[in-house]
Amino acid sequence: MSTLELxxxxxxxxxxxxxxxxxxxxxxxxxxVLLGASGCGKSTLLNMISGLSEPTAGEIILDGRTLNxxxxxxxxxxxxxxxxxxxxxxxxxxxxxxxxxxxxxxLTTRKKAxxxxxxxxxxxxxxxxxxxxxxxxxxxRVAIGRAMVRKPKLFLFDEPLSNLDAKLRMEMRSELKRxxxxxxxxxxxxxxxxxxxxxxxxxxAVMNGGQIEQLGTPxxxxxxxxxxxxxxxxxxPPMNILPTSAVAGGLRLGTTKxxxxxxxxxxxxxxxxxxxxxxxxTIAGGLRLSxxxxxxxxxxxxxxxxxxxxxxxxxxxxPAEEELRLGQALDLYVDTERLSAFDAETGLRVEITSEHxxx
Amino acid sequence: MEHxxxxxxxxxxxMALLVAVVILAPLAWLFIxxxxxxxxxxxxxxxxxxxxxxxxxYSLLFSxxxxxxxxxxxxxxxxxxxxxxxxxIAALVVGVPAGWAASRNPQLGxxxxxxxxxxxxxxxxLSVPLYLILAKFGLLNNVFGLAxxxxxxxxxxxxxxxxxxxxxxxxxxxxxxSIDGARLDQMLRIxxxxxxxxxxxxxxxxxxxxxxxxxxxxxxxxxxxxxxxxTVAIADLAGxxxxxxxxxATAGVIAALPPVAVGILMQRALISxxxxxxxxx
Numbered sequence: 001m002s003t004l005e006l007x008x009x010x011x012x013x014x015x016x017x018x019x020x021x022x023x024x025x026x027x028x029x030x031x032x033v034l035l036g037a038s039g040c041g042k043s044t045l046l047n048m049i050s051g052l053s054e055p056t057a058g059e060i061i062l063d064g065r066t067l068n069x070x071x072x073x074x075x076x077x078x079x080x081x082x083x084x085x086x087x088x089x090x091x092x093x094x095x096x097x098x099x100x101x102x103x104x105x106x107l108t109t110r111k112k113a114x115x116x117x118x119x120x121x122x123x124x125x126x127x128x129x130x131x132x133x134x135x136x137x138x139x140x141r142v143a144i145g146r147a148m149v150r151k152p153k154l155f156l157f158d159e160p161l162s163n164l165d166a167k168l169r170m171e172m173r174s175e176l177k178r179x180x181x182x183x184x185x186x187x188x189x190x191x192x193x194x195x196x197x198x199x200x201x202x203x204x205a206v207m208n209g210g211q212i213e214q215l216g217t218p219x220x221x222x223x224x225x226x227x228x229x230x231x232x233x234x235x236x237p238p239m240n241i242l243p244t245s246a247v248a249g250g251l252r253l254g255t256t257k258x259x260x261x262x263x264x265x266x267x268x269x270x271x272x273x274x275x276x277x278x279x280x281x282t283i284a285g286g287l288r289l290s291x292x293x294x295x296x297x298x299x300x301x302x303x304x305x306x307x308x309x310x311x312x313x314x315x316x317x318x319p320a321e322e323e324l325r326l327g328q329a330l331d332l333y334v335d336t337e338r339l340s341a342f343d344a345e346t347g348l349r350v351e352i353t354s355e356h357x358x359x
Numbered sequence: 360m361e362h363x364x365x366x367x368x369x370x371x372x373x374m375a376l377l378v379a380v381v382i383l384a385p386l387a388w389l390f391i392x393x394x395x396x397x398x399x400x401x402x403x404x405x406x407x408x409x410x411x412x413x414x415x416x417y418s419l420l421f422s423x424x425x426x427x428x429x430x431x432x433x434x435x436x437x438x439x440x441x442x443x444x445x446x447x448i449a450a451l452v453v454g455v456p457a458g459w460a461a462s463r464n465p466q467l468g469x470x471x472x473x474x475x476x477x478x479x480x481x482x483x484x485l486s487v488p489l490y491l492i493l494a495k496f497g498l499l500n501n502v503f504g505l506a507x508x509x510x511x512x513x514x515x516x517x518x519x520x521x522x523x524x525x526x527x528x529x530x531x532x533x534x535x536x537s538i539d540g541a542r543l544d545q546m547l548r549i550x551x552x553x554x555x556x557x558x559x560x561x562x563x564x565x566x567x568x569x570x571x572x573x574x575x576x577x578x579x580x581x582x583x584x585x586x587x588x589x590t591v592a593i594a595d596l597a598g599x600x601x602x603x604x605x606x607x608a609t610a611g612v613i614a615a616l617p618p619v620a621v622g623i624l625m626q627r628a629l630i631s632x633x634x635x636x637x638x639x640x
Contacts, residue, residue, distance in 0.1 A: 052534050073540040085531035089553040102540035146539070 003028045003186045004049070004154060009058035011044055018044050020210040022058070031180050031187045033197040036207035037233070042190045043158060045207075049188060050156050051075050063153055073102070078147035079156040082163060084139045086131035092142050093118075093127040099150040117145040120179070137168045144179070157189040161196060173199060194234050198222065206230045224340070228347040231272045231340055237304055239272045240314040243344065249355070255311040258287050260336060261355045268344035269352070275304065277338040278316035285354070286333045289314065293328050307332060389615075392608035393417070400604055416609040428596075432610060434584040435592035440617060441502045442577075442588055443570035446509035450517040450566050453510070455559065458521030459551070463530070471522065474515040482575050493580055500586045505577060509570045516569070517562045524558025525551070560625040567621050571614075589614045 004026035011019040019041045026032055034042040047053045049060060051072035060067040067075055078099070086095050094101070097114045105113075118124040121141040131139055140160065147155055160176075161169045177200055180187060191197055197204050198218045206213045206221060206229075214226045225231035231239045244251040250261040251269060260271070278289070294313065295306035298320060305316045307330060316332055324330065336354040343350050363371075392400060393416060395409035422429035461471050489508055490499070498504025528551060536546040552559070574590040581587045587595075593610045596603070 050534075050538055052538075072534075072537045073542070075538075077538065079535070079538045081531045081535060083529060083531045085529065085535035087532060087536070087550050090549070098536070098541075099539040102536075102542075102545060146535075150539075 003030075003063060004188070005059075005061040006045075006049075007059040007061070009045065009048065009055045009060070011041070011048065011053070012056045018210050019055070022212060024205065024212070024215070026186060026188070028186055029184045031189065031200055031202045033201035033204045034188065034190045034207055035192070035194060035197040035204050035233075037192060040207040041210040042192075042207050046079075046156055046158055046188060046190050049154070050077055050079050076153045077156060078150055078152040078154075079158065080140075080143045080147050080160045082159040084131075084143040084163075086139055086142055086146075088131050090130075091127065092123065092129050092131065092134070095131065095142055096127075096145040096149050098146060103150075113149050114145075117149040120148070121145050136164050137172060140164065140172055141175075144176075148179075148183070153186065155185055155187045157187065157191075159191055160189075162191070162193070169196075176200060194236070198234075206233060208233075224349070225272075226349045228270065228272070228342040231342070235274060237275050237315045237317065239274050239340070241342075242271050242273070242312060242314070244269050244271055251352075253287070253289070254309060256289060256309050258289055260287055260339070260352075262336070262352050263355060264341070264352050265350060267350075269341050269350060270344045272340040272342065273314065273334055274338065275315045275317040277334050278314070278318070278332040279334070280318060280322055280330070280332060283333045283335050286335045287339075289332045289334070291330060291332075293324055293326055293330050296324055296326065305330075389608050389611050392605055393612050395605060397603065397605060413605075416603075416606050417613075419606070420609055420613060428606075431584055431587075431595075432592055432613075435587045435589050436613070436617075438502055438581075438584075438586055439571060439589040439614075442506045442509060442586075443567050443617075445502070445506040446513055446570045447563060447566040449506070449510045450513035451559065451563060453514045454517030454521050454562065455552070455555075457514075457518040459525050459547070461518065461522040462525035463533075471515070471519055475519055478515070486576070486579055489576070490579060499580055500582045502586050505580055505586055505588070508576050508580065509573060512573075513566045513569060517566050520562045520565070521555070521558060524555050524562070528554050564618075564622055564625050568618055571618055 004024070006022050006024040009019055009022040010017065022045060024032070034045060036042045044053070048055050049067075051067065051070060054068065062075065062077070087098065090098070093111075093114050096117055097110045100110045100113060114127070115124065118127055121144060123138060123141050123145065126134060126138060126142070131142065134142065140163075143160070157176075161172055164172060173196060180200075189196075189200060201218055203216060204218055204221050205215045208229050214221055214230045216224075221230060222234055225234065228241065232241065242254045244253055244260075246252075246264065246266075247259055250259045251264055251271065252259050253271060282288075289307070289309060291307040291309040291314070293305060294308045297304040301320060302317050303320050303322070303324070305318055305324060307314050307316060314332075318324070339352075341350045341352045342348060391407075391409070394412045394414060395406070396411065396413045399406040399409045419427075420429050420432045423433065424430065461467050493499045493501075493504045493508070496504070498507065532550055532554075533546055536550050541549070572590065573588075574594070577588040577591050578594070581591060589610075593607060593614065596607050596610060
């Protein structure tokens with residue numbers, strides 16, 4: 001059953017069009033992440049779903065009901081803000097119960113619901129405090145509690161973790177995932193952090209310039225990006241992009257001697273290689289890239305190695321155990337199955353089949 | 360600074376003392392004048408401290424017999440309280456929603472600028488038109504008429520002050536409240552106004568003081584005990600053939616009391632507002 005449908009959503013501010021036609025279909029219980037750099041229109045889209053702003057064109061449908069022109073309070077949607085937006089003059093308990101209070105739910109039911117939500121979020125001991133007395137993580141929990149307690153049809157999250165420090169962010173991330181699995185609610189979540197998107201989402205919509213660049217599961221987005229933009233946006237360290245030139249029976253990577261034997265179209269192609277797809281062991285049928293170690297950055301579990309090729313440089317994530325020295329010659333191998341190819345002009349993905357030399 | 364030299368500390372304390380003296384000396388002299396006898400006040404050289412404390416002027420001003428100076432003074436005190444309170448309350452009733460609207464719609468800022476611009480006009484320039492308007496509506500020598508004139512002065516000022524007070528309250532709070540299902544009145548009453556309480560209290564104090572101390576329009580638009588305010592009544596005390604400086608000082612002391620009371624009352628609101636925790640949600 002589809003819960004939220006967006007049809008041809010556009011938003012213009014004067015001559016400036018920030019959203020250029022968004023179509024989305026969200027299933028019940030899905031966790032959709034809108035991912036993009038700042039200014040790509042993801043928060044604008046979220047605000048239109050919540051009713052804080054109205055689309056210039058297009059339709060928003062929640063559970064079969066058109067939401068265009070409906071006041072936020074009548075939409076049955078809850079939202080968690082980046083700033084938490086807790087009411088500083090009210091106690092935590094009243095903050096959490098605010099939505100129920102506004103809907104004239106009687107005090108006993110309200111208290112019970114608040115206590116339940118607080119228990120689930122482990123903030124029962126904080127109910128009498130004011131938001132000003134809480135730490136960032138606790139405030140975040142209160143904000144989630146406030147959204148949860150009303151049991152809305154749809155949860156909206158607007159970069160909820162970006163004000164937390166790294167450790168707390170990871171903790172809250174797992175917490176959100178756990179809550180989503182437990183409650184089975186439908187969520188639209190906005191972030192610019194690709195790790196958050198990868199870990200939380202059931203589906204990711206990568207946005208760029210007011211459009212959805214790619215919509216798919218985290219694995220699809222990561223392994224089969226439909227455009228160069230998505231490929232470069234996802235993953236840290238980012239994907240290596242090498243220009244190619246057509247040679248007889250294949251593509252030559254950059255100015256190296258490496259040739260990918262394949263059937264390729266006539267247009268100019270660039271090839272993307274994920275840093276972790278590069279290995280030091282030979283791969284049958286794989287490509288070999290030879291170069292010199294230029295930079296080694298140890299992150300703990302792995303080392304990020306910059307390899308200087310002829311006229312280009314690529315990054316590889318290698319196990320920390322590999323013993324490498326600066327300046328040494330190194331051969332890296334990559335399975336051709338893990339290469340992504342894009343049209344140099346349009347940036348769109350091109351499917352290329354390898355041609356294995358007969359053994 | 361944790362470590363201050365002794366000389367620096369002495370310097371700071373001396374300066375603080377100096378400021379305190381400059382502020383308090385006129386008040387102290389006002390009170391001393393009000394309890395000195397006329398003989399002490401007109402003696403040469405001046406008696407800085409009276410021989411005997413003379414509270415007769417207080418009883419004179421508080422006396423209620425007909426046609427006495429006391430009756431005139433007390434009715435003007437009543438008029439002042441009426442006019443200043445009405446104008447202040449009306450200014451807040453107008454200024455709170457207007458200030459909030461101006462704060463949330465920055466593109467309306469120029470209108471507020473234009474209204475504040477009228478402050479640049481000297482009161483004299485407005486006195487004739489205002490007089491004609493009041494005369495037309497039969498509101499000359501009337502507390503409501505004077506309150507209306509004060510409202511026209513206070514409303515822009517209060518709106519401007521409150522706009523600045525609403526500005527730092529994050530919009531997210533309003534968005535959150537409306538998503539949580541609050542109507543406009545609930546959002547303002549439960550979420551926004553409690554946060555703006557300190558600045559509302561400040562606006563109230565300043566508006567009340569402005570109305571309380573106003574002299575020029577009150578002098579022009581009132582003529583007898585029906586509407587005459589305290590500032591005009593005090594001026595009348597000095598206007599006769601004989602000026603009793605002690606009596607003027609006594610009236611000044613009494614005139615200072617209501618604003619002090621309002622200030623003390625509002626100070627509580629100010630402090631409670633400040634201890635409610637930071638605005639950062």
